Amino acid sequence: QGAESACSSCGNPTLTPHVERALVLELAKQQILKGLQLPGRPRVTHPPPQAVLSRALRRLRLGSAAPAHREEVLSFANRTDPAASTCSSALTFPLVTARSRHLRRARLWLHVLPTLPATLHLRIFRRGPRSRRHRHRPLLAQHRVTAPGWHALTLPSSGLWDEQPGVLKLQLDCSLEGHSTAFLQPLPLLDMAGDQRPFLELKTRPSGSRAGRVKRR
């Protein structure tokens, strides 16, 4: 506003409101990216569908007091072999950012369809470049499913990452109590691609020894 008004802190001429606003917006961008430790704003090429997002937002409701520096991630599955029956699907999760942090808890959420004819035994294996053959794949979790709806399978937080950078691959394997595998094949038992596709829920914290120790003041 001209030379007569000076900034009360540094004495320089004050900024016009328009210039000050532009400066504040630029500061906000820098502050947010620095706070999230991101080099730049993410370019989201394949955002999840809105229905999937709104469920995620309900699950991660904001403001639930997560201690500072802790992070929760929901990663949605991509199926690597759509032709395979839902019960022998391989799921891929793009988890670049979460890998650099210490994993506290991991859960795989699956939605079982109402067509479930009997108790379903689910097994989750980790797939890696060296475990192409089934017998080399480490078993991560197994679960008995007796009712349709959402089921959370807790996965071990150690040993989940393998040497393959950037993605986590899981292999589903299931059997119906009292039925042969052939009976299982054509049955769609799990929602694998729609709005209720499987997703991983991870709770992480920064890596390094200090992360676990409470800072002394």
Place this chain on the structure above:
Amino acid sequence: KPTCESETPLCCRRDHYVDFRELGWRDWILQPEGYQLNYCSGQCPPHLAGSPGIAASFHSAVFNLLKANNPWPKTTSCCVPTARRPLSLLYLDGNGNVVKTDVPDMVVEACGCS
């Protein structure tokens, strides 16, 4: 917690609400819709030194030191944040994952003189 009015020359908190739509970032920051980007500005004359806007005891300790030693010290006191809170953000990372994180000390709640 003095909030600045336009003519206040003394140390105070300047409030700015930033809507993420204004940054063009609503496509990847899912929640909240914006946040308070506040900052501290204003003068800190000697009699205000150490007045953090919250705990008067610190102020009186500094004030007594000033009186006892030298009424007009060479060093200046600066207008700085004295209370801050974290900001909880829900955003999409480059792989389409939903990430919820709490960024510590993100929002300035109170200003005071160092």
